[in-house]
Amino acid sequence: MDYFPAFLKLQDRPCLVVGGGDVALRKARLLLSAGALISVVAPETSSAFAAFIEKNSLRLVLRKFETSDVNGNWLVVSATGDATVERAVYEASTAARVFCNGVDDKSNCSYITPAIVDRSPMVIAVSSGGTAPVLARKLRGKIEMLLPKDLGRLAHLASKWRTRVSERIDSVLGRRRFWEAVFDGPATSRVLDGHVDKAELEMARLLADFENSPSVEGEAWLVGAGPGDPELLTVGAVQIMQAADVILHDRLVSDEVLALARRDADRISVGKFPGSETNSQQAINQLLVRLVRSGKRVCRLKGGDPFIFARGGEELEALRAAGLRCKVVPGITAAAGCAAAAGIPLTHRDVSQSVVFVTAHGKDSVDQLDWPSLARDRQTLAFYMAVKRFPELMRNLISRGRPAATPIAIIERGTLPGQRVVRGRLGQLALLAEAQRIKAPAMLIVGDVAALGEHVMEDNSEPRQSPGTHSRAIYAKQRS
Numbered sequence: 001m002d003y004f005p006a007f008l009k010l011q012d013r014p015c016l017v018v019g020g021g022d023v024a025l026r027k028a029r030l031l032l033s034a035g036a037l038i039s040v041v042a043p044e045t046s047s048a049f050a051a052f053i054e055k056n057s058l059r060l061v062l063r064k065f066e067t068s069d070v071n072g073n074w075l076v077v078s079a080t081g082d083a084t085v086e087r088a089v090y091e092a093s094t095a096a097r098v099f100c101n102g103v104d105d106k107s108n109c110s111y112i113t114p115a116i117v118d119r120s121p122m123v124i125a126v127s128s129g130g131t132a133p134v135l136a137r138k139l140r141g142k143i144e145m146l147l148p149k150d151l152g153r154l155a156h157l158a159s160k161w162r163t164r165v166s167e168r169i170d171s172v173l174g175r176r177r178f179w180e181a182v183f184d185g186p187a188t189s190r191v192l193d194g195h196v197d198k199a200e201l202e203m204a205r206l207l208a209d210f211e212n213s214p215s216v217e218g219e220a221w222l223v224g225a226g227p228g229d230p231e232l233l234t235v236g237a238v239q240i241m242q243a244a245d246v247i248l249h250d251r252l253v254s255d256e257v258l259a260l261a262r263r264d265a266d267r268i269s270v271g272k273f274p275g276s277e278t279n280s281q282q283a284i285n286q287l288l289v290r291l292v293r294s295g296k297r298v299c300r301l302k303g304g305d306p307f308i309f310a311r312g313g314e315e316l317e318a319l320r321a322a323g324l325r326c327k328v329v330p331g332i333t334a335a336a337g338c339a340a341a342a343g344i345p346l347t348h349r350d351v352s353q354s355v356v357f358v359t360a361h362g363k364d365s366v367d368q369l370d371w372p373s374l375a376r377d378r379q380t381l382a383f384y385m386a387v388k389r390f391p392e393l394m395r396n397l398i399s400r401g402r403p404a405a406t407p408i409a410i411i412e413r414g415t416l417p418g419q420r421v422v423r424g425r426l427g428q429l430a431l432l433a434e435a436q437r438i439k440a441p442a443m444l445i446v447g448d449v450a451a452l453g454e455h456v457m458e459d460n461s462e463p464r465q466s467p468g469t470h471s472r473a474i475y476a477k478q479r480s
């Protein structure tokens, strides 16, 4: 972030406005609405500003700005329209360590003001960090339309009940659950319909319920985070990430996805690096059970789908064996996400009637795989965790009868920034992957479908596909 977002308490605190025109007047109005004690310095003021100053008993100094004017203030706003004065105000403020906003010139700002949606005491601030103010204002307009006008009344009601709720529900977690039930339930609908008295009855009933059953039950969700692009998350996954107290996530869950989780949720990475014993599965199961038992709502976030090569089944069993509640939210598995990103249909009426998801990293070695069946024609194979096993996979498939000319595609970092799609033939798999230095995470797709989609993606893959990743040149070289 280029700017740190914060809400400032300005009630009864001296603030300085430099300038006497209409822009300065607008800024003074805003500061006054936050209760600031305003001084205005300007050689002259517009008649409207003069009337405002008189009506609100602001302090007015009718002369040019002097460096010492900034002293003793918490904030400075400068709107003189004179570049030399604006710079002088900024420099004097910076020297005195007072935050300064030079209107319309970022270089004279040590703070910037956001676009505001005001449902006081609920206030939503939108900023583009000064890069695209019109975009920020458009966004504010959209938020204005989304938010009920009585949101402020709801916040006032919550404030009125706050002490009573704290006295009657002991635990922090219990109180959090109570307020979530209020904001998700009928009390909120009543306020927004304008029936505050009925809302209060609902809250009294809910509070009594919480008092009578004080134990806070934990819960777990096994949630699929998809292959990486946050737009591929399900609505359910986002809702749970927003509601959970703890997010237990794998290494493969992208930062962009994690950014959608509740800000104050505890985040625990339980990633297992390929080949490492860090955070063994048993330890993860135990941690899950312990957190849920302590009353936490835990979102166990896994890359792709939680039940496809993700050991979600073992975690579900551990939770159930401990008598704990657990729900599952599926995710887009890497094979589906990567194939879509590369324009490859996993099945196709003409060339492939089935698709097999295969792990190249089984409990036992790849030798345990049913190679004769995998080598059969007219099916698509989607290999997970295969990067280190490409030579074995290639050898086994070809020796069991899959033609060396079978098309393949390797999708590295599918759906993520820096995605690469490397296409070729089964007979060149090992060399191709080595030449292109393929790294995990990568998905290998084997079958005639892999040859499809290439030109489709060339037409519309600009943002994601880096140049030079297609394998045609390498393939031609190897064939010759």
Ligand SMILES: C[S@@+](CC[C@H](N)C(=O)[O-])C[C@H]1O[C@@H](n2cnc3c(N)ncnc32)[C@H](O)[C@@H]1O
Pocket: 227, 228, 252, 302, 303, 304, 305, 306, 307, 308, 309, 310, 332, 333, 334, 335, 338, 383, 384, 385, 386, 411, 412, 413, 414, 415, 416, 440, 441, 442, 443
């Ligand atoms: C432990 S498995 C987890 C699979 C996951 N549960 C799913 O349904 O996609 C990890 C493997 O999934 C594949 N994978 C996951 N995300 C990927 C991505 N963004 N691009 C390519 N492959 C990915 C890779 O083969 C990686 O080694």
